[in-house]
Amino acid sequence: MRVLLLSLSLLVAAVGASCSRDTTALTSDCSSQCYEGRPCIAFASGASCNATTFGTCVTDANSSSSSNSSGSGDSCAFECFTNGPNDFVANEAVQFSDYVFFIPYGSDQSKWEANWTSSQASTVDSQLATEVDETQFYPSESNLVLQNLEPLTFLTATTAAMFVGGTSVWGVRGKVSQVKLSAEFLSSNTQLKNITMVNLGFDVDPPQSTFPTTNIESFKMSNCLLSTYPADLEFMTSVVHIDFSQNYFKDYPVKFSHDTMETLNLSTNALTACSGSFPNLTNLDLSGNTLTEIPSNIFDMPKLTSLNLSDNSFTGVALTTDQVTFLQSLETFTIDTFGDVSSCSESAQVKISGVAVCTSTGSAGSSSGSGGGGSSNVGAIVGGIVGALVVLVLLGIAFFCYRRRKTRGKGFGTATGFSDPSQGSARGGLSLWNDQELLSLQVNPDDIEDVRKLGTGAFGVVYLAKYRKNKLVACKRLKKGETTYENTQSFIAEIKLL
Incomplete structure (x- = not known):
């Protein structure tokens, strides 16, 4: 017993x-x-x-x-x-001032990474293998083991906190370590001035009170698969530097613009607009987005010295003399195209950073047809989308594009790797060039001039356009960000029906 x-x-x-x-x-x-x-x-x-x-x-x-x-x-x-x-x-x-923690990648994939082909995945792995393994300098735990981040409390001397997916701050858009943020994750640390989160995917968007707001000067969430801004950003009224690069935002709302802001990085997103007042902004990066025109608020930024508008979707931008002067006065202005300039004479064109643009004082093309003939042309062609005008655009965007951009600044760097995986798949891409029916419909892209957008669908957008400067047509193309393999094949089938 x-x-x-x-x-x-x-x-x-x-x-x-x-x-x-x-x-x-x-x-x-x-x-x-x-x-x-x-x-x-x-x-x-x-x-x-x-x-x-x-x-x-x-x-x-x-x-x-x-x-x-x-x-x-x-x-x-x-x-x-x-x-x-x-x-x-x-x-x-x-005591210590900076806290850094790495979460090396596990086996879970984001929906973006899951869409990569084996060749794309291999390229990413090779790319990342060339970067320095920074876990030899900072504490870390594998994403295979760690997925939850509970509320953290630091010493009052700690003013910067950084959390990184992978083994390097350099990353590829869409490849992340998957984590769950607890409510009030860092909110009790009102002494923090700098918060950085890189290469991390969240199960839900960070709710309000996740981050402290009182003394934040630098806030960065890069390659975090975000399409909704953290609610706490609205109350970070002392913030100076903001970096939301490599996400999936479509706009920058007015409520998130603060007079204290000096730098704003929104590169490699899906922006179609950028709003807000920024009286003290000196550096703005909007590269790698889907802007079709230059946001007008840019010309109301009196302290702006550096602007990057490269790799966008500008269509026939025309600038006033004052706007030209503004862009020419910048210390650094990066752009690859303003869109088609054939709508104005050479005498009405100027070059900014080596790129031609029409001035509004020049002879710009009319945005609508003149007479009944033009209207009848539009009506006839809008009824059935002209495949000949679509194919070249389709062929131009149906392939997977790899691009790497490194921008080193103060503190930790960023990288731009693969674009949105839905912007193209290598599966069957090359077969387009072997389709003689499609190839027979090719036209010269210089003969097409967008006039205005007519409408959008699930994965396509239709523009009123001019063909060879005198014929009004409807031009349909896949949206940037919707060029998946399935959408591309559906689009090809639609063309062949016409």
């Missing part, structure tokens, strides 16, 4: 000492053995700790419980970290 009672006592003790945490997370609710102000990994019940660089595994039956734990008495595994080779906390150097 004594043996039985002793066995039961040991069993109860063992159960009482077990870990009841159901998720593994980066948290500040750590074992008392972890260093002050340095988040740890708290492992779920049944998960073991395998220490990474700058990490040490501990187990503490007296550790405080998290929201996912049952209470005191739990015996969970923890991985405590130092901040890198220059962290001398063991010698009582507790």
Whole structure:
């Protein structure tokens, strides 16, 4: 009987000492053995700790419980970290200013990465393999192990926090480490001035009160698969530098423009507009978007010195003399095309940064037809989309395009890799060039001049256009951002029906 009672006592003790945490997370609710102000990994019940660089595994039956734990008495595994080779906390150097944590890629893919072909994926892997593995300098935990980020609390001396997917701050758009942000993730750290999140995909868009707002000067969320801006951005009234590059935004709303802003990076998104007042903005990057005209508010930025408008979808931009003077006065202005300039005479054209553009004082083409003949042409052709005008545009955008841009600035860099995977698939792409029926419909793209947009559909957009300057036609093309393999094939079938 004594043996039985002793066995039961040991069993109860063992159960009482077990870990009841159901998720593994980066948290500040750590074992008392972890260093002050340095988040740890708290492992779920049944998960073991395998220490990474700058990490040490501990187990503490007296550790405080998290929201996912049952209470005191739990015996969970923890991985405590130092901040890198220059962290001398063991010698009582507790304070530090910058916190950096890496989450190397796991096996889960974003919907963008899942659409890549094996060739594209191989190219990405080769690209990333050339970058320096920065986990040799900072603490990290694999995305295979870590997916949850709980509320973190830093020391008052810590003013910058950075979280990176992968092993390098350089990344490829669409390839991310998948994480879940807890409510109030960093909101209690009102001393933070700089927040950076790179190459991370979230299960839901960050809700309000995820980030502190009081003293933020620099806020960056690059390649985070975002299409909705964090609600906290509206209240970051001291912010100076904002970087939302490599996401999927279509506009920049007025409510997120602050007088304090000096730099704004919205490169490689899906912008069709950019709103807001920026009286102190000096650097604006809108490259790699789908703008068809230059946002008018740009010409109301008195302190702007650097502007990048390259790789957009400009169609026949015409500028006033004052606008030309404004762009020519910039210290740095980058653009590859203003669109077709054939609508104005050479005498009405000027060059800005080596690129020709029409001035509004020149002889611009009419935006509508003259007489009944023009109207009848439009009516006849709008009724059935002219495949001949579409095919060359289709062929020009149906292929997967790889582009890499590195822009190094103060602090951590960014990279632009693959564009939106839905902007083209290599599957069957080359077969277009072997389709003699389609090739027979090719026209010279210089003969096509967009006049105005007529309408949009699920994956196409229709423009009123001029063909060879005198014939009004309807021109349909795939939307930038909707050129998937399936949409391309449907579009080809539509052309062949005409």
